[in-house]
Amino acid sequence: MSESSPLPGFSTEFLKISSPEPHVALVEILQCWTGLSKVFDNISREPTVRVVVLASALPRLFSAGIDLSALGGLADGLSDEPARRALQLRDQVLSFQSCITSIERCPYPVIVAAHGIAYGLSIDIMAACDVRYAASNTVFSIKEVDVGLAADIGTLARLPKIAGNHSLLHEFAYSARDFSAAEAEKLGLVSRVVQGGRDEVLTAALQTARTIATKSPIAVLGTKHLLLHARDHTVQExxxxxxxxxxxxxxxxxxxxxxxxxxxxxxxxxxPLGKLPFKL
Incomplete structure (x- = not known):
């Protein structure tokens, strides 16, 4: 991989942002994912960026999923009245959803490079990305049923429109069992399995990003925009x-x-594209 240069002012306490290639932004998750929304919204307004690579900075895992202690404390301080309590919980879920959707909202293609443990929230994040690679050592799980809930941050909304094997998707979602990178490729969650771990899959993702960054930024931005529109509309529309x-x-x-x-x-x-609107 090339030596990275920082994107000034973009990094946060838990997210490291750099530019390892011209017009390529590399977003590395150090610990917490909740800052993704601010980071991706900032990148979306950066005219020097044409493609984004998303990876974990941790050597052994992409993400182990939501913190169980945090999950148990979601209702702390909420109203005792059922309707108001439900509205407050709904607002929390919508906030989490918006954070992950910021990846999809980004006008530039986002390539995710997964490795190691990729549970629960990892699937939400990956499903919001445009191109999905996995290291051969990646172990996935749609884990939410094991903690008593249906996945609610994007997995169940996006995977049915991504997966080519709906029977396998249902099996994974109902059973919460671990599945391999090879099974993820069979499902359609990832398009490429790279032999090795974090370094190898990140190198592959950056190679693809380098190629995309050489293309017309108007053409690439329009292609992403129209692909997402096609997903949610009829052919004629x-x-x-x-x-x-x-x-x-x-x-x-x-x-x-x-x-x-x-x-x-x-x-x-x-x-350069110039400053873009918040949302196309």
Missing amino acids: NLDYTATWNGVMLQTADMQQLIKSMKTKTKPTFA
Whole structure:
């Protein structure tokens, strides 16, 4: 891997943010995941970034899931009245969901590199990413039923739209059993299993990020945006929306730059995107 350079002001106490390649942001989870929302929302406004890699900085695990003591204390200090208590708990869940959705909300492609233990919350995080790699030593589990709840931060919402094997998905979700990286690939959760551990899978993710970062940022951003739209709409709705989207985006100078580079056999250069809106 290349030597990383920091992205000033982006790191937090629990999340390390650096730029190991031009236009690539590397987000490494040191301990706590709840700061992901602020970090990804900040990255979403950074015009020098074109692709993001998400990994754990810990050598033996991606995430062991939610802290059980924290889970047991979720209701502390809430109202004794059932309706108000339910509303307060709902607000907590929505806050957690928004934190994970910030990954999907990011306009740039996010590549996740999982390794080691990847339980519970790990699946929520990975399902919100665009490209998912796993080291061969990764052990997964949709763990929530073992602590008495249905997964509520994204796994059950996104995995049915990701998985190619729904029978296997249901088995994993109901049983909470461990499953291997090979089974995760069979499920469709990951597209690539990399032999080794953290360093090997992170290297593979950064290689893919490097390739994506050389492409037209307008084309890549639009592709992610339209893929997510297609997931949540009918084919005709997406075709109509794409026609409107590209009615504007086909006017990009990036196309002329690419045509010029093909003719001259030179490497294209693209202008920065500039400050983006909070949400496209």
